[in-house]
Amino acid sequence: MPxxxxxxxxxxxxRKPTRTREIILGIGDDAAVVRAPAGYDTVIxxxxxxxxxxxxxxxxAADIGYKALAVNLSDIAAxxxxxxxxTLALSLPDADEAWLAPFSEGMFALAAQHQVDLIxxxxxxxxxxxxxxxxxxxxxxxYLPRAxxxxxxxxxxxxxxxxxxxxxxxLPQQRKDSAALHLVTRLLRPTPRVALGQKLVTIANxxxxxxxxxxxxxxxxxxxxxxxxxxxxxxxxISSALHEAVTNPLEILRYALAGxxxxxxxxxxxxxxxxxxxxxxxxxxxxxxxxxEITQSPGLQWVSVxxxxxxxxxxxxxxx
Amino acid sequence: MPxxxxxxxxxxxxRKPTRTREIILGIGDDAAVVRAPAGYDTVIxxxxxxxxxxxxxxxxAADIGYKALAVNLSDIAAxxxxxxxxTLALSLPDADEAWLAPFSEGMFALAAQHQVDLIxxxxxxxxxxxxxxxxxxxxxxxYLPRAxxxxxxxxxxxxxxxxxxxxxxxLPQQRKDSAALHLVTRLLRPTPRVALGQKLVTIANxxxxxxxxxxxxxxxxxxxxxxxxxxxxxxxxISSALHEAVTNPLEILRYALAGxxxxxxxxxxxxxxxxxxxxxxxxxxxxxxxxxEITQSPGLQWVSVxxxxxxxxxxxxxxx
Numbered sequence: 001m002p003x004x005x006x007x008x009x010x011x012x013x014x015r016k017p018t019r020t021r022e023i024i025l026g027i028g029d030d031a032a033v034v035r036a037p038a039g040y041d042t043v044i045x046x047x048x049x050x051x052x053x054x055x056x057x058x059x060x061a062a063d064i065g066y067k068a069l070a071v072n073l074s075d076i077a078a079x080x081x082x083x084x085x086x087t088l089a090l091s092l093p094d095a096d097e098a099w100l101a102p103f104s105e106g107m108f109a110l111a112a113q114h115q116v117d118l119i120x121x122x123x124x125x126x127x128x129x130x131x132x133x134x135x136x137x138x139x140x141x142x143y144l145p146r147a148x149x150x151x152x153x154x155x156x157x158x159x160x161x162x163x164x165x166x167x168x169x170x171l172p173q174q175r176k177d178s179a180a181l182h183l184v185t186r187l188l189r190p191t192p193r194v195a196l197g198q199k200l201v202t203i204a205n206x207x208x209x210x211x212x213x214x215x216x217x218x219x220x221x222x223x224x225x226x227x228x229x230x231x232x233x234x235x236x237x238i239s240s241a242l243h244e245a246v247t248n249p250l251e252i253l254r255y256a257l258a259g260x261x262x263x264x265x266x267x268x269x270x271x272x273x274x275x276x277x278x279x280x281x282x283x284x285x286x287x288x289x290x291x292x293e294i295t296q297s298p299g300l301q302w303v304s305v306x307x308x309x310x311x312x313x314x315x316x317x318x319x320x
Numbered sequence: 321m322p323x324x325x326x327x328x329x330x331x332x333x334x335r336k337p338t339r340t341r342e343i344i345l346g347i348g349d350d351a352a353v354v355r356a357p358a359g360y361d362t363v364i365x366x367x368x369x370x371x372x373x374x375x376x377x378x379x380x381a382a383d384i385g386y387k388a389l390a391v392n393l394s395d396i397a398a399x400x401x402x403x404x405x406x407t408l409a410l411s412l413p414d415a416d417e418a419w420l421a422p423f424s425e426g427m428f429a430l431a432a433q434h435q436v437d438l439i440x441x442x443x444x445x446x447x448x449x450x451x452x453x454x455x456x457x458x459x460x461x462x463y464l465p466r467a468x469x470x471x472x473x474x475x476x477x478x479x480x481x482x483x484x485x486x487x488x489x490x491l492p493q494q495r496k497d498s499a500a501l502h503l504v505t506r507l508l509r510p511t512p513r514v515a516l517g518q519k520l521v522t523i524a525n526x527x528x529x530x531x532x533x534x535x536x537x538x539x540x541x542x543x544x545x546x547x548x549x550x551x552x553x554x555x556x557x558i559s560s561a562l563h564e565a566v567t568n569p570l571e572i573l574r575y576a577l578a579g580x581x582x583x584x585x586x587x588x589x590x591x592x593x594x595x596x597x598x599x600x601x602x603x604x605x606x607x608x609x610x611x612x613e614i615t616q617s618p619g620l621q622w623v624s625v626x627x628x629x630x631x632x633x634x635x636x637x638x639x640x
Binding site: 032042145207 | 344345348349350351352353354355356361362363364365366367368370372373374395396398399401405407408409411439440441442444445446447449451453454455456458460463465466467527528529544
């Protein structure tokens, strides 16, 4: 006899909430009831991962569970908000317990790190697809928009770029060297920069998470802010693993600029606040690198290592 | 050249918010920012509709758009909350504008009726699937839970039962008589009982919306409240259209008890508050019918038209 939706929720998805003051009514009713802390607004994001589009169909269930939550936490990070709760809409070919157990473990392991509670969801039969909607808290007017970049702002990115795209390219090769394993882990288990985002709230003018590739996502900031940018090739942070695993420098550059799935933050900081940001470095759990600056001239100017200036078109992950 | 996700959102999904005080930041950033009215909690529900599971693959796009939002509004209604905003995760085989235009029209027509704003979403290529998450407001401790039913409560349902299930059975026949058309419309365009739910907040002890069938959904109230129920067959509200379109009385009964997709409310009211509820009748835009009462004895007792008492097993829509 197949497992019912009710049993499935009880077995795999019902956990004691950690945010007991904020989660008034959790899983198991027609809807959940949550209460933002006094004086906070609520931040809402939703992201969907489809098998065969966002991850190879044979990806380990634990990694899918982890990543579905990670990409949503990354949206919360990009807003500078405090993640609080999430809901899960899960479409599955069948209610396979051997899949559900590691899926929920992967998801809840990351949830515990960030103290976010699963408060509701919907499960149904269908092609494998995971949609998570996440909620978080932010003080009024203290979120990080895309539209706030000002001419003269310094442009930063967190971590290193291109790792996930290289990981995706390396995946079929099943290489066991540590560089390749690192890149594949960056693809399957991206680190949402939640702590960094919260620290940027009083420092950065604009922020986005890099899900579709640096040029595409920085392009969103530029378009929303009606500004341009100049980026220094020599400043783009590339991991030693990427240098080690991929020898062709053009390929590395393509991964770093147009590869998606890095889930690093790209943000702009007014020159006056750069010292404040630099002072933070020691308190951060990730690197931050200045890669260029915001210009009045629209579009994206690319300064190559030998000083040539070209214009880049935004080319990132196309959803259709 | 195919439409990009950005163009698709601009063209089909970006509308001016109506709740301008509550929607601080709408579509177009990494996340939206919303603000509950002072002193209100936030109610959150999520529902997913997959082609071939929740609707026939050839269902009109406008009906899919309408229904995806309607089933979510129904969850908000079942909580007694005020609907406020929603997000949309849309998986589509391709970005077909001839499909997207009526889909968004169907969805926004219902959204306008209830003053709910689309605040964000995610679109991606994949099998046709629509997930909406909805948010609403409710005063602290004034939501309608499943778990509140008390022995002696009268059990009510709104509207009529079984119409949608009959509509689903009739769909392939493409009948053009008004009874059949009414039942198919009830399937494709269910009416979320939002106004009723809000009025019940100070009257009802427990409430659920009937998505999986009366016995299954009333069963959820009974289980959550640790009580039983006695239901009178003669009291079950059946539409004249259902009587007209379906001649077999056993079939009618099966649709009414075990058919899903009605999205009527089932709620329990303490005897002392029945007069208060009855006084509401003239203010309601739907009928309400008392069908039985809550009992100490667990399970569901069924009193047939000739007075026989049997026990019913909950049989509703199985998600797997």
